[in-house]
Amino acid sequence: MALVGKRDGRNFGWGRQLSYAGPQALRDIYGGGHYSTVKTHSDRWQAFVRWCRSEDGPGVNDARQIDRQTLADYALHLRNLVEVGELAVATAQNCLSSVNRTMAALRGDQHVKLPSPSKALGMQRTIVRTTAPQGQDRQQVKCIAGILREIHPRAAAILLLARATGMRLREAVLADLIRLNREANQLGRINIQEGTKGGRRGATASRWIEVDEHILEALRYAKQVTPYGSRNLIASTETYISFQRDTIRPSRQLLKLHNLKGFHELRAAYACERYEKITGHLAPVFGVICGRPHRNIDRRARLQLSYELGHGRIDVASAYIGSVV
Structure with missing residues (x-):
């Protein structure tokens, strides 16, 4: 310029x-x-x-x-x-x-x-999560998604994607669902690229996540409710802002009515679940006193979570899973 x-x-x-x-x-x-x-x-x-x-x-x-x-x-x-x-x-x-x-x-x-x-x-930001995230119970998330499907089916898709993959709201909305479904079926993993924070995308900022049955289910449903002619959840007649206004905002109210703070809370739920899978121990935010993983295992898990959630620093993981005292 x-x-x-x-x-x-x-x-x-x-x-x-x-x-x-x-x-x-x-x-x-x-x-x-x-x-x-x-x-x-x-x-x-x-x-x-x-x-x-x-x-x-x-x-x-x-x-x-x-x-x-x-x-x-x-x-x-x-x-x-x-x-x-x-x-x-x-x-x-x-x-x-x-x-x-x-x-x-x-x-x-x-x-x-x-x-x-x-x-x-004169204030310090708190980046360590101290309360267990909502949305841990997959059955609860599926029930909320079932209710959303009747009113805002694309919001239900975002809910399922966020819980299954740890995507941010914007990432789930703008995700290239055709590409992700192809990668899931052919490679058994998906690369989250669209809508990422801070311009982190492309070959130099890959973000691969191994696929499981929950991710496959979320991707299949999201593809079903994708508007005609679109590769993501936004129709050609919409903008991201109008989609937020007409679909996301009213959906947030429904989430709160069913004891879910918002879509972002599901990233923490995903992170805690992944931490347990990687280490074999519950995330620190659950306050477990005994049976903690070795610090090297804990660090390895945090590095992996930082990568999967699209962050460049390991310390950010504490905002999702808590910190070992």
Whole structure:
């Protein structure tokens, strides 16, 4: 992407509107690629812009007027949202990190940033799961899926895919079901690629999962409810956003009515089940005092889970299965 104006002009030359300039600068710094990362940072930047224009914000529309105090005030705003339960600590930290990244892209330097989002918020995010995940009981999940089939059959497919494979919601929605069914039948394993987080896809970011009867069943059903002419669960007349609005949101309410927090909870259920299969022991989150696996076996299991869930760090596994004290 090229500069819209002069480098020393409004929004450092990226456009007259703060909301437009941020995404433009991000696309440039990522070389026109990394679409998912750019989209994520841009969405969080728009939230910052809305705050800037609100009564509580500084009322600026030019990145040249944003200084460290502006960012500190925004951190205080996010902290207040966390304290009243409207925002998670992790989400608030991510918002500040994205603002830091976007400001650096706009300015071309690191002079205006919050060095530590966690310190700015005065809060630490919790990444270790301490409660057993819902959705462990496959029969319960099948019952919920049966109810969903009558109202939102594609949401039922997402539910089954998430529990069987540990897919994220977006991954299940955008998965190439024709390819996955072919891989499952011919290779006995599937490679999760579409909808992955942070642009992790392709030959250099393979994510193969061994197939079992639960995965085969979930894939068969998902293929049955795939809209005509589509390779995934979104019809040609829909967008991802409209699908979320019309299908995912109403389905979430039904999940909660049946004691399931949401689709993401099933990733943790999958992880705990896989941990037990790999180690022969229950996941630490279940609070088992005796019979723990050797630390080398535990580490090997966490590495495998990190790979299967599409993360690049072993420590992330603790958010799904808990930590050994």
